[in-house]
Amino acid sequence: MTKKLDGRVALITGAGRGVGRAIAIKLAQEGARLVINDLDAEVAQETAHVIAAMGAPVAVCAGSVTEPDFADRFIASAMDQFGGLDILINNAGYTWDSVIHKMSDEQWSGILDCHLTAPFRILRAAHPVIRSLSQADRQAGRQVVRKVVNISSMAGMFGLAGQANYASAKAGIVGMTKALAKEWGRLQVTVNAVSFGLIHTRLTAASADDSAAIEIEGRTVKVGVNPDLLKALEAMIPLGRAGLVEEAAGAVYLLCIPEADYVSGHNLVCSGGLTGI
Ligand SMILES: NC(=O)c1ccc[n+]([C@@H]2O[C@H](COP(=O)([O-])OP(=O)(O)OC[C@H]3O[C@@H](n4cnc5c(N)ncnc54)[C@H](O)[C@@H]3O)[C@@H](O)[C@H]2O)c1
Numbered sequence: 001m002t003k004k005l006d007g008r009v010a011l012i013t014g015a016g017r018g019v020g021r022a023i024a025i026k027l028a029q030e031g032a033r034l035v036i037n038d039l040d041a042e043v044a045q046e047t048a049h050v051i052a053a054m055g056a057p058v059a060v061c062a063g064s065v066t067e068p069d070f071a072d073r074f075i076a077s078a079m080d081q082f083g084g085l086d087i088l089i090n091n092a093g094y095t096w097d098s099v100i101h102k103m104s105d106e107q108w109s110g111i112l113d114c115h116l117t118a119p120f121r122i123l124r125a126a127h128p129v130i131r132s133l134s135q136a137d138r139q140a141g142r143q144v145v146r147k148v149v150n151i152s153s154m155a156g157m158f159g160l161a162g163q164a165n166y167a168s169a170k171a172g173i174v175g176m177t178k179a180l181a182k183e184w185g186r187l188q189v190t191v192n193a194v195s196f197g198l199i200h201t202r203l204t205a206a207s208a209d210d211s212a213a214i215e216i217e218g219r220t221v222k223v224g225v226n227p228d229l230l231k232a233l234e235a236m237i238p239l240g241r242a243g244l245v246e247e248a249a250g251a252v253y254l255l256c257i258p259e260a261d262y263v264s265g266h267n268l269v270c271s272g273g274l275t276g277i
Contacts, residue, residue, distance in 0.1 A: 003031030004257045009084040011035045011074060013065050013122070014092025016043030018201035019151070022249035023089055027256065028056035032087065035078045037061045039092065039216065057082065064217055065092045065118035066110075071125035078129075085129050086144070087256050090119035090173070091151045094214060095203055096221045097162040108165045110219075115169035116176070119150055123180060134187040145188050145261040149252050150177045152195040152267065158277045170195070174267050181265030190264035192255045197271025198233055198242040206230050238273030 010027045014020040016038030024036050028051045036051075038044035041062035051058040059081040061074050078085045093115050096107050130146060137144045155163050156170025174193050181191040198204055205212060207224025214223050225233070234241055251270035254260060269275075 003029075005087070006031035008032045008086040008256075009035070009078055009082045010087035010089065010256070011037070011078050011085065012089040012091055013037045013074075013118070014039070015047050016040050018203070019196070019199060019245050019248045019252075020089070020091040021047045022245035023091060023252050024051060024058075025054075026246070026249040026253050027087065028054055028058065030253070030257075031056075033057040033082050035059050035061055035074070035081060037063070037065065037074060037092065039064050064114075065122070066113045066217075068121075070118070071121035074122060075125045075129055085126060085133065085146070087147045087149075088122070088126060089149045089151070089252060090122060092118065093151065094216055094221060095163065095166050095223060096216075097166070099162055100164045103165060110216075111165035112169050112172075115166070116172045119173060120176060123148065123176075130184070130187055130189060134189075137188070143188070145190060145258070147256050147260075148177075148180065148184075148189060148191040149255050150174075150191070150193045151252075152177075152193045154195050154197050154269065154271060154274070154277050157195055157267075157269075160277060177267065178265050185264060190255070190261065192260075192264060193267040194248075194251050194255065195267055195269050195271075196243070196248055196251075197237065197269070197274045197277075199248045199270075200242045200244060204230070204242065236274060236277075237271065241272065243270065243272055 010032040012024050015024040015036035044060045044062045048058045048060045061077040150173045152173050153170040155167045159167050177191050177193040203223050205224050206227040212224030213220050
């Protein structure tokens, strides 16, 4: 049976865990060939093993999306491994919260670099490749619609106390999405964002004693949410619960399938019905 994404080459950042991993698995299930990235090579390899075991072609391009040479390396791996580039998902990210008067320059620029500058560099590096693939399609009389999906957050739409850095970056990526939808329409590329509400991952896991932390490029960064706050947040969600990573991946998948070929410049909110925070 033909699958929705048969043979499409999909690149996903931050695919070693959480939502990115679920997106990679979903796209592979639907026939895509995958180039997956994560800061942590080990978890990227683990996702790749799962995908390979499903019988889908997969390559790993590990490293931080904030490395200046990452974008070129990432795009080159897709071309070297699979000779194409059809779907690009900017997902890698983390939170590093504090109120603005306690926020360091490093905290500000670390989050902006990861969530906004890295996607900018990746998309800039993808442009010449996409332009030449699109020219070749036109000359061959093929109609191929390529897809960019940038992952954002309701924090970027409504703000969240303690997240001036993250909310700014996530609002910025929606602006970039809308600008690029206009620039790349003539290349037959749709550019959309997906803004998540509350999705169950290590970033949002209940942490009663404030001890949950992750390692990002040698820094220990506090994550997690106070359990009472988590309960209150879930009570505000019309579906009454946080989303699963598979449900988050489903929203991204919707924008990657041929039925969405005429949807561009959109910010799809995936929040269980929550319309504000
Ligand atoms: N979980 C939520 O409720 C939620 C809500 C809104 C938006 N988001 C966004 O969804 C995306 C995925 O987050 P998640 O909740 O799955 O988190 P996660 O921590 O479970 O997964 C994120 C992955 O990105 C990787 N990563 C982080 N920095 C990186 C870097 N510099 N280079 C390469 N990889 C890097 C991490 O190693 C990790 O494997 C992020 O952009 C996040 O901001 C999440």
